[in-house]
Amino acid sequence: MKAHRAILIRLPRDRCNVDYIKRLTALTSLAYRGFEVWVPDLPKTIQHHLYGFRNFKGSLVFGTVPKRWFASTWVPLKTLRFYPDGSRKGGRYAPVVLDFKSSAIKLYQVCRNERGYVVEVPMPRWVVDRLSEGGDVKYAMIGLKDDEPYLALIAEREVEPYIPSDYMLAIDVNAWNNGIAWGLIKSSKLVKWKPERPRLREIDGLYYRSVVLSQKYGKLKRLGLHKTKEGKGLWREVRRLRRRIYAKLRDYAQRLAHRLVRKALRHRALVIIDDIIEESRRELLEGKLPSGLRKIYLAETRRFVKLLIAQLEWYGVPYRFKRLPSTICPICHHELTQLPGRIMVCGNCGFKAPRDKVPMYWVLKLRCKMIEPEDEDCPHR
Ligand SMILES: [Zn+2]
Incomplete structure (x- = not known):
């Protein structure tokens, strides 16, 4: 390959x-x-x-x-x-x-x-x-x-992808406000789990500053004064702030992709990716955020997936895309209810977990279907 x-x-x-x-x-x-x-x-x-x-x-x-x-x-x-x-x-x-x-x-x-x-x-x-x-x-x-x-x-x-060890690295891609959650799974245990986020306060700060300035600019425009030195300066500053936001996200996406690929390599893990950004988009719409910020939170997430794939392929890390729902119970398949603090509970069987951790339980549940049959933890396939 x-x-x-x-x-x-x-x-x-x-x-x-x-x-x-x-x-x-x-x-x-x-x-x-x-x-x-x-x-x-x-x-x-x-x-x-x-x-x-x-x-x-x-x-x-x-x-x-x-x-x-x-x-x-x-x-x-x-x-x-x-x-x-x-x-x-x-x-x-x-x-x-x-x-x-x-x-x-x-x-x-x-x-x-x-x-x-x-x-x-x-x-x-x-x-x-x-x-x-x-x-x-x-x-x-x-x-x-x-x-x-x-x-x-x-x-x-x-490059030929390596034969994975008994490790799996699950990567759940969400909008940046919830971040990209990863879970390291060894045999049938979740060894480590972590949601990774860029510095949201910094991103939000830059965004709100750009909003204030573009409102000022809008006022000048209504008065026909946007071509003045002040107007032009404001517009330049707004554009500079926006560029900085995107540059920060791009840089973060790059560093995170690199870090996750290193992690997979270290454990010779099979990488499972859920990149259904649609679910994040829906969640964002429910969240009543300003539309500009919604757009920013989704920016560069697709690019993150592309970077990740390019690097996984480059280093011969085997990977698969798998839908890992965070709103369906991994135990009994019932719809989960969301509690404050993004905690998900199942009204049927009592399963309870943070929303970003639910996909990891799905990997645990599905892993026997995704790996070689010799695994002794997977007897009933
Ligand atoms: Zn359940």
Whole structure:
């Protein structure tokens, strides 16, 4: 099985011609749709490159669902790699050269339409780490994100998922206000359970400050004064605050995904994921929160799942998606009633647990169906 991971590297804007990159992405977009347009003033190698990729429809670059942050028009580029031991791989005319000996990445003719034009950026630690894990960077892409030039590197690695031990790691993905709960299960016991949340007070604080400022801005707008220095300043501050909220959540999602993957690796666990964010959405709607905050609490949760999957696959951690309801009794399947403090109780059999822990009981109940039959704790299957 081939596993992939990607990284985005910001390119120096002063060394890149944004209009040129825009043009390349437009041509790529046409190539995607099966058109071939030969532009007289573009280097032939770059154009050959673009249409050459059409023969790689099954490859990572063409014909697969692009990652969210890669617009479908990013320009696919081959790479030439010079490894630390002196060996090398890749095409001679590859526009991206990864030189591990001098720890530099060189981009040929994709940043500016000028003969022999090279942009050099330092090799990120990330690439060296992937290489040390047996990965290789065969493909790269160049494109624009928020009008800034970026290089995306895609590491590829051949990997077989390991045979899980008697550990399971259950991950229940909710909106951020309730967080992402994980439970470590060994044989038929729940060893550890924990809901993980970002610093909500900080997120809420930033959100409410942005609300106050945008109300002030609204007042100015009604008076027709929003184009004044004060109005513009307010708007900038609102946008800055929003960006900070999303950056914080993104960063948190990234760190949490990494931590959970490490945990799974340490125990050679089988990972069970419940990513039904719909249930969280409903719960949020019932919670009478302002709609802006609801949106924030759901932001980056999908991305968390994507990051998690990418890393689980990269390290060969076996995983499965499983619906783990938190409103149905895992003992007798009755509907659970919610008490204050998000405690769930069953009116039928008396089962009682915190809402975020209920999914873990479901894993305990279902685990015999999810693992190998040799397990001695699962005699009646
Ligand atoms: Zn029950």
